[in-house]
Amino acid sequence: MTKEERQVERAAMREEKRIVRHANRKHRNAIAFTLFLAPATIAFLVFVVWPVMYNIYLSFLEWNMVSPDKEFVGFANYLKIFTDAPFLQSLRNSGVYILILLISCMIFPYFISFAMVHLVNKGQQVYRSILFFPSLVSLAVCAVVMSFVFNFMTGPVNALLKSVGIRGPNWLNTGGYILFVIGMVATWKIFGYNLIIFLAAILEVPVELIEAAKLEKASKFKIFWRIIFPLTSSTAFYVFVITFSHALSYVFTPISVITAGGPNYKSTNVVYQIYEYAFKNFQSGRAAAAAIFTLILVMFVVVLYQALEKKVHYEN
Amino acid sequence: MSGENDIVFEHVYKSYDGKNNVIADLNLTIPSGQRMILLGPSGCGKSTILRMIAGLEKISGGDLYMGGKRVNDVDPGDRNVAMVFQNYALYPHMTVKRNIQFGMEIAKVPKAERDKQTDWALDILNLSEYKNRLPRQLSGGQRQRVALCRALVKKAPYFLLDEPLSNLDAQLRTAARAELVRIHEVYQPTFIYVTHDQIEAMTVGQRIVILDKSIIQQQGTPDEIYNQPANVFVAKFIGSPCMNICKANVENGKLIVGDEAAPIPEAWQKIVGDRKVVRFGIRPEHIEFLPDDGDFSIKVTYTENHGNLLCVAFTVGENNLMATLDPFYVLQDNLKLKIKWDKIHFFDDETELNLGYPER
Structure with a gap:
């Protein structure tokens, strides 16, 4: 070698x-x-x-959660929930809750936080504290308070309406009105939190951009629509997502405390309905089917989100 | 000298908290069509003045006239000013083109006209190929030029620039200075340019206002400011390295530093008058050393070779001075400072004001 x-x-x-x-x-x-x-x-x-x-x-089973017998029933549970009037009602109600909360907990706080940053000159801190404060109260407490406030006979809302000559409705016992009341309870909880998020996002927009727009004689609305909105769209998107999921889950407590889904399922939503199937009727199969269906619905919305997200402006 | 687009401050006050004045009793005329520089150290109120012209800051007292009209309460959008911000303030979600057109869109300028104006401005600043990029896809220098384009298409009679070059590196800055002068030539608006950089002030400015502690120290052409500084502050603020200021006693027509004396020429004696103590200033580039034959002995403390010049720090009596010399200059042991009487400035010791110059 x-x-x-x-x-x-x-x-x-x-x-x-x-x-x-x-x-x-x-x-x-x-x-x-x-x-x-x-x-x-x-x-x-x-x-x-x-x-x-x-x-x-x-x-895929018929089972009451305690019996040792579990019977395989195929898709029967899915077919049953779609012919079950309460479940269909709960789907419709869920849509209404989502709509109410998107308006009261996304659109309102968006504009209010813009107003607080760019229209109000003084007392920003005070407004911020006052508007955030309700978020600290527990949902159950708020639900009880609201059931007093909207009480047909003794509530201050109807007393107020009476003083201007309007006969207030039976809020807690009438379809439609009850959705509004429960929506307000959830709003009470979510609004302040979303407001703070929007405030932070709007404060993040560099003040020079607003000033540059002011020099171009842009109106407040134009400033919001052309500058603030696109630059905070990623936050708005986040708020949209959490509000959507809160609209499904946060109404559970007030429904449970105030109405237990009544009158005649007029205030129930899918999450409450699943709970009722499972833990009141012990129909675990139906509850599971309803839960899976809800999951698929939410997944569908998530896909929509992702399509939307491409249009959102992220810094960097 | 009054032009139709003059900006006039009359006894203007500005206070943010109602107690302390950021600007106090400002009287200033910015002549139409000129490049006016507001120069001063940070916190001197120069940006506040600019923002008052733009209408972004409310005026606490006094009157501001633009083009002969009192504008104290006129909205920023109605003042017809274009502004370039320090960080450019480009809308990050809009392309270059949309950024430039934003103002025209608000003003409902027809699309064809908008495109024409945009192309014109982009062409002037050689940005045409970047039209469809987002600001984050551009370099600092390009962003700065987009900001200039956006201001340019407005064709406003007032062009406000708030430290527009401070975020650029040194090389780009030199190029951008020339660009700014070129842009001014395009339609000769009234330029109001805020900076703390004296080189920018000297090269871009036709007139310079020097501010310190909210007070105008001097205004004039770059030449006047450099060659006849109104007081010690201006003398030291303009020029790099800054002007050397020495304290000296005057006795029997002689300038005394330490225990050495130099006879003061007759023309200067009249100006110094019967003052016992004065300060005199010499720029580093005007310092001359002579072996043995000079006026004051020096003690060299250190030297720095910058390549193109040699900086020599030295003391005369109690005073620390700096000289910039030819890089090949050989420092001998017995050198003395020779006063060049035609390059010297005298200031009052108490008021720090310039005492003036003999007729030349």
């Missing part, structure tokens, strides 16, 4: 060692990564993935 050949061989051996070392390190890294990911992954698997899977499984 010449000297050169020996050199080449030694280099090859070194290279081989290097590759092995590298592979070992990679292996060690893989273990480290797994360990780091494990806590979150395990929690996710146990508390999200498994319940969803189990839920799908349940939706």
Whole structure:
């Protein structure tokens, strides 16, 4: 073996060692990564993935949650919920709740926060505190208070209406009106939080941009529509998403406290209806089917979100 | 010298809290069609003056006239000013073209005209190929030029610039200065240009107003400001390295620093008068050293070679001075400072005002 050949061989051996070392390190890294990911992954698997899977499984069964007998019924539960008037009513009501909350907890706070930043000169802090304060009160407490406020006989709302000669409706016992009352309870909770988010976003828009627009004689509305809105659209998008999900879940407490879904299912929503199927009627199959259907609906909306998101302006 | 688009401040006050004046009793005329520079250290109130002209700051007292009309309560949108902001204030969600057209869209200018104006402005600043880019896809220099385009298409008689070059690097700045002068030549608006950079002031300005602590220290052409500074502040503020100011006693027609004396020429004696103490100023580039034959002994403390010049720090008596010399200058041991009497400035020791110059 010449000297050169020996050199080449030694280099090859070194290279081989290097590759092995590298592979070992990679292996060690893989273990480290797994360990780091494990806590979150395990929690996710146990508390999200498994319940969803189990839920799908349940939706194909007829079972009362206690009996040892579980009967496989195929898609019967799905067919049943779509012919069940209360469930269809709850879907319609859910749509109305979403609409009410998008108006009261997204559009209103958007304009109000713009007004607070660019139209009001003094007392911003005071307004901010006053408007945020209601968010701190628990939903259940608020629901009880609202049931007094809107009481047909003794509530201040009807007393006020009476003083101007209007006979107030039976808010808590009339379809339509009750949706409004429960919507207001959820608004009470969500409004202040969304307002703060919008305020932060609008304050983030550099003041020079507004000044530049003012020099061009842009009206307040134009400033909002052409500058503030596009630049805060990512926040608006976020608020839209959380308001949508709150509109499904936050009305549960007031429904439960004030009406229990009544009168005649006029105030129930899908989440409350699922609860009623499962824990009042012990129809776990139907509840699971309704939950899966709701999940599919929400997923559909998420796809819509993603299409929308492409039009949103993100900084950088 | 009054033109139709003069801006006149008459006893203008500005206070944010109602107690402390940011601007006090400002009297200033900005002549029509000129490049006027507001120069001063940060916090001197120069930006406030600019923003008062734009209408973005309310005036607390006094009167502001633009084109002969009192504008104290006129909305920014009605003042017909174009403004370039320090951070350019480009709308980040709009393309270059939309940014430039925004004002015209608000003013409901027909589309054909808008496009024509936009192309014209983009062409002047060589930005045509970037028309459809977003601001974040542009470099700092390009953004700055887009901001200029946006101001340019407005063809407003007043063109306000708030430290427009401060976010650019040194090389771009030099190019941008020339660009600004060129833009001014396009239709000769009244330029009001705020800066704290004396080089920008000297190169872009036709007139300079120097402010310090909300008070106008001097106004004049760049030449006047440089060669006849009104007081010690201006003398030290303009020029780099700054002017050397030395304290000296005057006795029997002699200027005394430490224990050395130099005879004051007759023309200067009249100006110094019967003052016992004066301050005299010499710019670093006007300092001359002579072996043995000079007026005052020096002690060199350190030297710095900048390549194109040699900076020499030295002391005369108690005073620290700086000289800029030819880079190949050889510092000998027995050098003395020679006063060049035609390049010297005298200031009163108490008021710090310039005492004037002999007739030349």
